[in-house]
Amino acid sequence: MAKEKDMRCRKKVSIIGAGHVGEVTAYLISSKEIADVVLMDIIEDMPAGKALDMVEAGAVERFDSEVNGTSSMDKIKDSDIIVVTAGVARKPGMSREDLVKTNAKIIKSIAEKIRRIAPDSIVIMVTNPVDVLTYLLWKITGFDKRKVIGQAGVLDSARFRYFISKELDVSVEDIFAMVLGGHGDSMVPLPRYTTVSGIPLQELLSNEKIEKLIARTRNGGAEIVKLLKTGSAYYAPAASVTQMVESILLDKKRILPCSVMINGEYGIDDVFIGVPVKLGKDGVEQIIELKLTDEELKSLQKSADIYKQHIQLAFKAIS
Secondary structure (H helix, E strand, O other): OOOOOHHOOOOEEEEOOOOHHHHHHHHHHHHHOEEEEEEOOOOOHHHHHHHHHHHHHHHHHHHOEEEEEEHHHHHHOOOOOOOOOOOOOOOOOHHHHHHHHHHHHHHOOOOOOOHHHHOOOOEEEOOOOOHHHHHHHHHHOOOOOOHEEOHHHHHHHHHHHHHHHHHHHHOOHHHEEOOOOOOOHHHOEEEEEEEEEEEEHHOOOOHHHHHHHHHHHHHHHHHHHHHHHHOOOOOHHHHHHHHHHHHHHOOOOOEEEEEEEEEOOOOOEEEEEEEEEEEEOOOOEEEEEOOOOOOHHHHHHHHHHHHHHHHHHHHHHOO
């Protein structure tokens, strides 16, 4: 008899954490009919209520993907992809480092369950500080490094693209940006690899204006946290995760900046950090090494050193 997983028509994506990022991600994936979705949260009945609301919206928007809400972690069994959004959101005045001690314990528990229940899945980490927690989850699950990925540069690049589009008064569709390094404060934007309809950004904006856009991108998450006062960004993070899920499940092999395990590339070892990768059905299928200037490479390596220190804090928090 064929296994249950082999009989499914659509792929299965499980989202752990039904807060704003989780619920919007679930809606985007299901509305695009990329996969059926399991929305899991420890709060009883809440994910089931959100899931029911989504499938009812499907009757209007004309999509047939299933969304099932649950409080049972066992429902993530046979997932093709697991998206982890569970954790405490950053509050005003709170640095990403402040999140480590709290969220490390949450991720440890989740990682242990993923290892036991869904050992063949690909995992996308969203919870912040994402680079540190992706490393933690990878270590605890023992998964192949190609199958554990942090959502980082996709979001930062999206923010950079939007700010550029507003500055130039052009469509965001024509802008391609590349942001490497850690997510947030230690990101490394690459204006040399950022173009507008093929035109290098540096031919369209002065270095001074580019630096201002970089500064705003670097603080993009904190800006939204400050405006919201309670909670953090969720629409753009969810859209970024959906793009990653789509590239993997549809084997699109998109080149996207993601937080992945680095072993020697860019002169960096044993850390998850944002670099351009090819995402396909096997997860991270290739790490692409760009030719960086000495200054860019030094910034990327500095970012890696910062996260190595934070990784030690994470393991200390769960010991």
